[in-house]
Amino acid sequence: MKSNLLNFTKMKTIKLFILPMLALALFASCSDDDDSPAPVNPPELITDVAIIFTNAADDTDVVTLTAVSADGIVEPTLNDEPPLVFTANATYNVTVTIFDNVNDENILEEIVDEVDEHFFVYATTAGFTMVRDADDPVGTLEGSSTPHKLGLETTWTAGAATTGTITVQLIHEPTSIASDVGFGAASGGEFDINQTWDVVLQ
Amino acid sequence: MKNIFLILFILITSFGSSQECNNVLSGKISDFHDNSTLENATIKLIGTNKFTISDKQGNFKFEKLCDKTYKIEVSHIACETKIVSIDVQGDTYDVVIKLEHHLEQLSEVTVNTTVTRKETKTAQEAVIKASEIEEFSSGSLADITETIAGVSSLNTGNNIVKPIIHGLHSSRVITMQNGVRMQDQEWGMEHAPTVDVNALQEITLVKGASALAYSGDAIGGAIVLKPSRIYKRDSLFGKTIASYNSNNRGYTFSSSLTKTFEKGWYVGGQGSYRRFGDSQAPDYVLSNTGLDFKAFSVQAGYRSFEQSFNVYYSYVDNEIGILSSAHIGGIDQFIQSIESQQPATIRDFTYDIRDPRQRIKHHLAKVEYQKRFSNLGKFTLQYDYQSNQRQEFDRRRGEFRGVPSIDLLLQTHGLQSKFLFDSNSNRKYNVGIQLQYQDNFADPATGVFRLIPDFERYDMGAFVTSEWELNNDYLVEGAIRYDFNHIDAQKIYRDFRWEERGYQEDFADIIVDEDIAPGQLLTNPLYDFHNISVALGAKKSFGNHEIALNYSLSNRAPNPSELFSDGLHQSVARIEVGNLRLGKETANQLSATYTYQNSKLNLLIEPYVNRIDNYIFIAPTALGIRAQGQAGFFFEYEFLSTDALIYGVDLNADYSITENISFQNSTAFIIGDDLDNDEPLIDMPPFNTRNTVQYQNKNWSNLSLGLTSELFAMQNNFPDYNFLYTVPSTGEEVLVDVSTPPSGYHLLHFNSSIETKLFKKNTLEIGFNIQNIFNTNYRNYLNRLRFFADEVGRNFQIQLKFNY
Known part of the structure; x- marks a missing residue:
């Protein structure tokens, strides 16, 4: 009797131990859902950026700075080889276009809608001065009491003949903004656009 | 069948009330695990004042017992106390009572014991007890393990903290939660263990890969x-x-x-x-x-x-x-x-x-x-x-x-x-x-x-x-x-x-679809x-x-x-x-x-x-x-x-x-x-x-x-x-x-x-x-x-x- 019992428990032990082995077979046979993953087509891309400078005194004198990134992710191609040519000492009216050509959207509209959390900062080493126009969209940063001009509509005055660069930065959700000093200054947030073109004034 | 015997037994005992109580009960106390004999176990007959202590061979003996079912309490210093019922009908010999005599169990029976359950015996290990864990009730797991020499923390800011053991972290350190290997995307540097430290009674940290019962890939160690x-x-x-x-x-x-x-x-x-x-x-x-x-x-x-x-x-x-x-x-x-x-x-x-x-x-x-x-x-x-x-x-x-x-x-x-x-x-x-x-x-x-x-x-x-x-x-x-x-x-x-x-x-052989979307291709790496x-x-x-x-x-x-x-x-x-x-x-x-x-x-x-x-x-x-x-x-x-x-x-x-x-x-x-x-x-x-x-x-x-x-x-x-x-x-x-x-x-x-x-x-x-x-x-x-x-x-x- 006793030895039977012992055998029985030993048998049971072995059985219990083998159980997971059977489960392995079950494992291997189930779950074979090899569905292809859906490709991601990112929205809210910025593929095409253009900064359009129109001479206030001569509307045939137009200089357009473009940056084109085919899918909005690869490094964009800039049209500054050879450098873009401006007329020295002229005054330019400047505006910006921003498109998502993958999803066929005008991103600028969205940015103007969300003017409270966007801000253009410009920079140059080519001796321009700049003011934000009266019709420039105005927004107010969260937590701030001072409205800021977005920097979409601006007027640039060229200096003497020189070479240098023009930088355009669009900042999303900056934490502080100074819109009425020079080309504008901001801290915090992150860049939606940050491009620099080589230019010549002659 | 059993019940019939029980009824018969009750009938017999009730009829035999005039019978003299002169039975002998003897037996042995042994360890459940290895059958080794247990000396110095106390064996007590519940409801009587009779008790005895087992000898070197684990033997015990009671005399002058009646024909009835006795409840016996057996206790031993390192064991869980056990109560068993034994039918005594005439002289009863060779009763074997098995006790749970086990170090591992000891810590579960005795509160506040100092016995530590180590995962390995020869690798570098540290154990953190409940009282120390409680000090960190508002901290993270890594804040606690950091108190061990050789264990540091990898932070992403102040709330995402993961342990580093001997310079190694993420996939090289495994976390065992109540016997389950945590699969919480621990591969990322900014992925902290998803653990509530307030639910823990004890943390054992093994430095190095020696705890092979858990995994073979914990090059850094196991928590x-x-x-x-x-x-x-x-x-x-x-x-x-x-x-x-x-x-x-x-x-x-x-x-x-x-x-x-x-x-x-x-x-x-x-x-x-x-x-x-x-x-x-x-x-x-x-x-x-x-x-x-x-x-x-x-x-x-x-x-x-x-x-x-x-x-x-x-x-x-x-x-x-x-x-x-x-x-x-x-x-x-x-x-x-x-x-x-x-x-x-x-x-x-x-x-x-x-x-x-x-x-x-x-x-x-x-x-x-x-x-x-x-x-x-x-x-x-x-x-x-x-x-x-x-x-x-x-x-x-x-x-x-x-x-x-x-x-x-x-x-x-x-x-x-x-x-x-x-x-x-x-x-x-x-x-x-x-x-x-x-x-x-x-x-x-x-x-x-x-x-x-x-x-x-x-x-x-x-x-x-x-x-x-x-x-x-x-x-x-x-x-x-x-x-x-x-x-x-x-x-x-x-x-x-x-x-x-x-x-x-x-x-090239793993490509499944060369053009699943413009500029994208699907592969099946195995x-x-x-x-x-x-x-x-x-x-x-x-x-x-x-x-x-x-x-x-x-x-x-x-x-x-x-x-x-x-x-x-x-x-x-x-x-x-x-x-x-x-x-x-x-x-x-x-x-x-x-x-x-x-x-x-x-x-x-x-x-x-x-x-x-x-x-x-x-x-x-x-x-x-x-x-x-x-x-x-x-x-x-x-x-x-x-x-x-x-x-x-x-x-x-x-x-x-x-x-x-x-x-x-x-x-x-x-x-x-x-x-x-x-x-x-x-x-x-x-x-x-x-x-x-x-x-x-x-x-x-x-x-x-x-x-x-x-x-x-x-x-x-x-x-x-x-x-x-x-x-x-x-x-x-x-x-x-x-x-x-x-x-x-x-x-x-x-x-x-x-x-x-x-x-x-x-x-x-x-x-x-x-x-x-x-x-x-x-x-x-x-x-x-x-x-x-x-x-x-x-x-x-x-x-x-x-x-x-």
């Missing part, structure tokens, strides 16, 4: 977490901890309750809620560093000394804010941040958590059955299921505001079966197999290219561990394990990346890994001294992040690129432990050396930077492999100066070398030493006062990844310093507590602590956000602990 144990007796017990932190105005509340029944059934539950606002550095608010943590666990089961059954479920929902100023738009802003030496975004204090943030939900369910077989051992069968959802939110625009950029769902099924042969306490064997199936789903609704692809993973492991106690002073252990891993991924590459990495030449792991150790005692040596060979298959990742980590302005060519890591580790112990001093010196072939690490690509669409340049890093050598020594000393005053030191020194490139490894913890003076007086309401000093030296061994960068807007050339570690620092902390008795059985402990007493400004080399802000400043903490 074994155990929930509250169930004591077999009829009771209702629990505890509640509440704490408040001044620094982040954070409060923590945690409560647990367990009901046990005499028969061995039990049911228990535990819940925690933790809400932190923004933390504060000495000079400014660390905006968006709040935390919203909810967790609960329930368990129920049955436990007797022959079998046990346990059902366990835990849920963690953790929402973590990421420092606002760390979310930057490329290198230009990174440079600004380094130059300004303070965060770009400093807002007023708030509890609100906004983007960027992480939200992690982790479910863990487990069913376990254990049975002990007399004279053989213990069998365990376990099934577990885990679901880990990780969502990472960046600041986004328009309709995608509030939509996560990363949304991964990792589901894991595990099945394991073990048998511990422990009937011979001098030679124990543990044999087991483990199976695991894992499925990862990356939700395309994020509208962002998947950082980690969809994949399925199958794992199978089989192990034998053994422990031989040669004599009282000498013990050897050995373990061997085989693992098989199969990874089946569905990875979409963008054409430019596929070509740039030269995959077209080497991996990987098989066969790994053998070995651990060998020996331990010898010489009076107060003890020396243990341990060698381990372990292998780790590359994780999905290392193989496949491809995307932008906005929080460090870094694009991370995986590498299909990676092979497995192979680690050969040798460690030694010297222990000296006398009544006053406990000294531990633990040197180690770990040689890792094919060590996988992340380093800048050849260019180091890449334009990300119109947003400008970001850092670009890729996963590479090298041969690495890591060595160091940990030191731990406890000294009782007087009965009430003790001193403790823990010190760690580590060197990591990249042998192929002849330079130091990145992210190696700097030299650090921690000294504590503690005063404790049991007579004064268990008053405890302590002062801790922590010194972290500057890390001088680091790879130089700095590079020159021309800032486009100004044309200036700038040295981008991404490598130089911050200066060393010294911190001082204070802790105190006092205990009062409330009612009859309940105690209330009140604690008051100060962290960073001098409000020191510092930055930590092992914090990935160190470029953007200082660490947290002074914090006053009040803690109430109520045991019932």
Whole structure:
């Protein structure tokens, strides 16, 4: 009797131990859902950026700075080889276009809608001065009491003949903004656009 | 049949009431496990004043017993008391009563025992007890393990903290939660263990890969977490901890309750809620560093000394804010941040958590059955299921505001079966197999290219561990394990990346669809890994001294992040690129432990050396930077492999100066070398030493006062990844310093507590602590956000602990 019992428990032990082995077979046979993953087509891309400078005194004198990134992710191609040519000492009216050509959207509209959390900062080493126009969209940063001009509509005055660069930065959700000093200054947030073109004034 | 006999028996005994009581009952008390005899067991006949004590051979004898059923209580100093019924009809001989006499069980029976259940006997190990864990009720797992010499923390801000063991972290360190290997996407540097520390009773940390019963790929080590144990007796017990932190105005509340029944059934539950606002550095608010943590666990089961059954479920929902100023738009802003030496975004204090943030939900369910077989051992069968959802939110625009950029769902099924042969306490064997199936789903609704692809993973492991106690002073252990891993991924590459990495030449055969979308191709990478792991150790005692040596060979298959990742980590302005060519890591580790112990001093010196072939690490690509669409340049890093050598020594000393005053030191020194490139490894913890003076007086309401000093030296061994960068807007050339570690620092902390008795059985402990007493400004080399802000400043903490 006793030895039977012992055998029985030993048998049971072995059985219990083998159980997971059977489960392995079950494992291997189930779950074979090899569905292809859906490709991601990112929205809210910025593929095409253009900064359009129109001479206030001569509307045939137009200089357009473009940056084109085919899918909005690869490094964009800039049209500054050879450098873009401006007329020295002229005054330019400047505006910006921003498109998502993958999803066929005008991103600028969205940015103007969300003017409270966007801000253009410009920079140059080519001796321009700049003011934000009266019709420039105005927004107010969260937590701030001072409205800021977005920097979409601006007027640039060229200096003497020189070479240098023009930088355009669009900042999303900056934490502080100074819109009425020079080309504008901001801290915090992150860049939606940050491009620099080589230019010549002659 | 039995019942008929019982009725007959009752009839006979009732008729025979006039019968004389002159029977003899004799028998033997033996150990359930190995049948060894138990001396000095007390055998008592309940309801009488008769009792006896077993002799050297475990024998006992009663005389002058009546014909009736006796209830006998058998107790032994190291055993669970057992009550058995014995029918005495005439003289009854050779009754065998088996008691549960087992070290492992001892700790479950005796409350407040000092017996520690070690995972290995010869590897470097540390155990953290409930009372120490409770001090960190508002901290993270890594905050607790950091108190062990040789264990550091890898931070992403102040709420995402993961343990580093001997310089290794993430996939190289496994976390065992109540017997289940945590699958919480531990591969990522900014993925902290999804664990509620308030649910833990004990933490055992094994440095190195020797705990082969858990895994063969824990090259760094294993952190074994155990929930509250169930004591077999009829009771209702629990505890509640509440704490408040001044620094982040954070409060923590945690409560647990367990009901046990005499028969061995039990049911228990535990819940925690933790809400932190923004933390504060000495000079400014660390905006968006709040935390919203909810967790609960329930368990129920049955436990007797022959079998046990346990059902366990835990849920963690953790929402973590990421420092606002760390979310930057490329290198230009990174440079600004380094130059300004303070965060770009400093807002007023708030509890609100906004983007960027992480939200992690982790479910863990487990069913376990254990049975002990007399004279053989213990069998365990376990099934577990885990679901880990990780969502990472960046600041986004328009309709995608509030939509996560990363949304991964990792589901894991595990099945394991073990048998511990422990009937011979001098030679124990543990044999087991483990199976695991894992499925990862990356939700395309994020509208962002998947950082980690969809994949399925199958794992199978089989192990034998053994422990031989040669004599009282000498013990050897050995373990061997085989693992098989199969990874089946569905990875979409963008054409430019596929070509740039030269995959077209080497991996053309894994392409499934060349043009699944414009500029994208679908591949099906398949990987098989066969790994053998070995651990060998020996331990010898010489009076107060003890020396243990341990060698381990372990292998780790590359994780999905290392193989496949491809995307932008906005929080460090870094694009991370995986590498299909990676092979497995192979680690050969040798460690030694010297222990000296006398009544006053406990000294531990633990040197180690770990040689890792094919060590996988992340380093800048050849260019180091890449334009990300119109947003400008970001850092670009890729996963590479090298041969690495890591060595160091940990030191731990406890000294009782007087009965009430003790001193403790823990010190760690580590060197990591990249042998192929002849330079130091990145992210190696700097030299650090921690000294504590503690005063404790049991007579004064268990008053405890302590002062801790922590010194972290500057890390001088680091790879130089700095590079020159021309800032486009100004044309200036700038040295981008991404490598130089911050200066060393010294911190001082204070802790105190006092205990009062409330009612009859309940105690209330009140604690008051100060962290960073001098409000020191510092930055930590092992914090990935160190470029953007200082660490947290002074914090006053009040803690109430109520045991019932």
